[in-house]
Amino acid sequence: MKVIAVFASTLNGKISLSEDDKTEWTSREDKRYFKSLTSSVGIVIMGRKTHEAIGRALPDRLNIVLTRNPDYYRPSENLIFTSSTPKELLEDLEKKGHDEVCLIGGAETFDHFADLGLVNELHITFEPIIRTGIAGLGETMERDLDLSLKEFRKLGEAILTVYEVK
Numbered sequence: 001m002k003v004i005a006v007f008a009s010t011l012n013g014k015i016s017l018s019e020d021d022k023t024e025w026t027s028r029e030d031k032r033y034f035k036s037l038t039s040s041v042g043i044v045i046m047g048r049k050t051h052e053a054i055g056r057a058l059p060d061r062l063n064i065v066l067t068r069n070p071d072y073y074r075p076s077e078n079l080i081f082t083s084s085t086p087k088e089l090l091e092d093l094e095k096k097g098h099d100e101v102c103l104i105g106g107a108e109t110f111d112h113f114a115d116l117g118l119v120n121e122l123h124i125t126f127e128p129i130i131r132t133g134i135a136g137l138g139e140t141m142e143r144d145l146d147l148s149l150k151e152f153r154k155l156g157e158a159i160l161t162v163y164e165v166k
């Protein structure tokens with residue numbers, strides 16, 4: 001199973017700028033890239049807080065939301081709430097014939113997957129802004145992550161970087 005983490009970041013490494021951040025600060029070009037990548041993969045996994053920040057299920061993708069309290073939330077055709085461990089969830093998806101998923105946040109959920117060695121690729125768009133912010137990737141990680149650069153490209157004023165996890 002290939003896990004592709006997809007994030008937008010400020011130039012100083014913040015992916016969340018406030019408690020109620022809804023990532024409105026990301027560019028049109030990044031939103032288009034996010035939609036195209038996640039739609040072609042077809043499955044997005046996220047933490048409950050990211051789902052609440054988005055405020056709806058992303059259309060044309062299976063949305064899987066991790067929460068310790070899945071019974072509190074109402075699932076729908078393309079929206080599932082689960083308390084499975086990341087490993088169990090990925091094994092289950094693999095058994096159903098899937099070989100790729102996008103992990104779309106937030107930082108807490110990314111750090112959790114990264115600690116378990118479950119992230120294979122990282123797509124980060126660096127927006128040309130510097131902000132105080134409240135969270136960045138890796139701030140709660142318990143191990144180091146080494147990456148190798150696969151690709152970079154201009155996305156409007158932003159830079160998309162694609163890394164493979166070593």
Ligand SMILES: NC(=O)c1ccc[n+]([C@@H]2O[C@H](COP(=O)([O-])OP(=O)(O)OC[C@H]3O[C@@H](n4cnc5c(N)ncnc54)[C@H](OP(=O)(O)O)[C@@H]3O)[C@@H](O)[C@H]2O)c1
Nearest residue numbers: 007008015047048049050053066067068105106107108109
């Ligand atoms: N810039 C970007 O690319 C980007 C991407 C995504 C999100 N964000 C921003 O990041 C913020 C949210 O991120 P966050 O780090 O605070 O939270 P988060 O990772 O979205 O959600 C954390 C929650 O997910 C659930 N969870 C995570 N791992 C779990 C596991 N293994 N088992 C069960 N439940 C698990 C827990 O929910 P329960 O408390 O319900 O148990 C936990 O409280 C938002 O402001 C959002 O806008 C930015």
